[in-house]
Amino acid sequence: MNDIMIDVKEVTKIYKIYNRTRDRILDAAFPFLHIKHTDFYALSHVSFQVHKGEIVGIIGKNGSGKSTILKIITGVLIPSGGSVIVNGRISSILELGTGFNMDYTGIENIYLNGIILGISREEMKKRIPQILEFADIGDFVYQPVKNYSSGMFVRLAFAVAINVDPDILIVDEALAVGDTAFQAKCMAKMEQLMKSGTTILFVTHDMNTVRTLCKRCVYLENGRILSEGPAAELADLYLHKTRVSMNQEHLEIMERQKEIQKERKGKNIDYNNEFARKVDIFREGTGEVRFIACKVFNENGKEEYYIKYNEKVTIEMQIEFFEDIEVGLGYHIRDNKNMELLGSTLALEKIGKGVIKGKRGERFRIKFRTLLPILEGVYNIMLVMSVPVIANKTVLFVDLVNNAAIFEVGENIETKLWNKVHLDNEVTVERIN
Ligand SMILES: Nc1ncnc2c1ncn2[C@@H]1O[C@H](COP(=O)(O)OP(=O)(O)OP(=O)(O)O)[C@@H](O)[C@H]1O
Numbered sequence: 217m218n219d220i221m222i223d224v225k226e227v228t229k230i231y232k233i234y235n236r237t238r239d240r241i242l243d244a245a246f247p248f249l250h251i252k253h254t255d256f257y258a259l260s261h262v263s264f265q266v267h268k269g270e271i272v273g274i275i276g277k278n279g280s281g282k283s284t285i286l287k288i289i290t291g292v293l294i295p296s297g298g299s300v301i302v303n304g305r306i307s308s309i310l311e312l313g314t315g316f317n318m319d320y321t322g323i324e325n326i327y328l329n330g331i332i333l334g335i336s337r338e339e340m341k342k343r344i345p346q347i348l349e350f351a352d353i354g355d356f357v358y359q360p361v362k363n364y365s366s367g368m369f370v371r372l373a374f375a376v377a378i379n380v381d382p383d384i385l386i387v388d389e390a391l392a393v394g395d396t397a398f399q400a401k402c403m404a405k406m407e408q409l410m411k412s413g414t415t416i417l418f419v420t421h422d423m424n425t426v427r428t429l430c431k432r433c434v435y436l437e438n439g440r441i442l443s444e445g446p447a448a449e450l451a452d453l454y455l456h457k458t459r460v461s462m463n464q465e466h467l468e469i470m471e472r473q474k475e476i477q478k479e480r481k482g483k484n485i486d487y488n489n490e491f492a493r494k495v496d497i498f499r500e501g502t503g504e505v506r507f508i509a510c511k512v513f514n515e516n517g518k519e520e521y522y523i524k525y526n527e528k529v530t531i532e533m534q535i536e537f538f539e540d541i542e543v544g545l546g547y548h549i550r551d552n553k554n555m556e557l558l559g560s561t562l563a564l565e566k567i568g569k570g571v572i573k574g575k576r577g578e579r580f581r582i583k584f585r586t587l588l589p590i591l592e593g594v595y596n597i598m599l600v601m602s603v604p605v606i607a608n609k610t611v612l613f614v615d616l617v618n619n620a621a622i623f624e625v626g627e628n629i630e631t632k633l634w635n636k637v638h639l640d641n642e643v644t645v646e647r648i649n
Pocket residue numbers: 231232256258276277278279280281282283284285
């Protein structure tokens with residue numbers, strides 16, 4: 217059975233870049249003059265398919281071509297080469313304003329979108345109450361949309377897009393604009409649409425959303441497909457590359473990029489150490505200080521793989537200094553999809569100034585003792601040591617180790633819930649009549 221809903225084949229999008237604005241106008245008016253320009257490839261030979269009922273994320277850093285491919289799929293842009301075949305009714309939320317007439321009111325735009333999607337006025341009229349309820353923008357629907365705030369725009373655009381029974385829903389980062397309550401409402405609706413078989417393609421920079429919603433991702437870099445595959449893996453790759461490029465930027469700031477890059481690979485790693493060998497492929501960072509051990513102890517102080525729900529555990533890590541430096545330190549507990557659930561840092565726990573100051577050759581043992589209110593499943597610990605880069609309000613990773621330790625929380629009938637974390641609730645029940 218052919219269940220391909222979107223078939224993108226060898227799509228290329230070229231923009232002509234001119235030295236002067238008037239050259240663009242001249243070239244459009246008199247193409248035979250062959251005005252000088254350079255070709256910029258926003259997309260280059262991009263091919264992928266999306267199957268029925270799939271929810272696929274398009275990821276990539278700014279300018280990688282994500283919006284361009286969505287616009288080509290929805291027909292807003294024409295590709296310079298290649299083809300796109302779409303099977304079914306597409307509804308989309310692209311850049312603010314796409315598909316809306318600024319001079320029309322909200323209500324008029326709802327009808328306009330209906331027409332674009334081939335839905336009759338009568339049919340659209342029946343859907344208006346649901347659309348208005350979801351958008352929740354009150355009497356603004358009777359105002360021209362040019363008077364809307366960006367938040368109101370997204371509310372209306374999303375409300376229309378999801379209430380027209382699309383076969384394919386395309387969303388471009390729109391959720392980032394709305395408030396958190398509305399974002400949660402949209403996520404729930406997207407999950408519901410997904411369960412009912414709607415195919416969803418969306419762009420986001422939020423890797424937690426990618427891990428939660430998508431099974432598969434297309435990762436774009438400089439207009440080409442860098443990778444395509446399982447969402448959890450590509451989300452990790454994206455974060456890894458982001459950290460690496462962040463690190464590189466900061467190293468430039470500190471004018472020691474070259475020296476560190478040369479030394480970074482394998483710097484200060486003792487390959488005789490079993491822990492170092494085990495985590496070698498999962499680690500990154502500049503290496504002035506290294507984690508040399510990570511262990512999980514149960515409430516009786518025994519090193520243990522199996523942990524009980526809500527047990528008080530000790531997460532122990534050891535570090536070694538190879539230079540005189542001070543570092544912040546912390547850990548994250550991640551589930552089997554690498555979703556970061558819990559964690560802490562010296563700074564969060566207000567330990568001294570939130571950093572450890574060490575001298576070359578010194579080793580430290582750090583213990584975090586905590587309750588683990590997480591439910592049945594296999595979890596891994598990610599360890600992080602970093603130094604702040606004040607100018608960029610961000611951090612430089614000194615040692616970051618994924619999968620530093622793995623443990624499993626066993627089944628507990630009393631806590632069988634759908635969510636992953638359960639915190640103690642104070643519950644009261646009182647009769648009020
Ligand atoms: N009209 C245009 N003329 C020239 N270049 C353009 C035009 N529109 C987009 N580009 C360029 O094409 C590239 C891809 O843009 P696109 O908006 O698809 O990236 P993106 O991955 O969606 O980025 P972001 O995450 O910032 O939204 C960018 O380098 C952008 O500057």
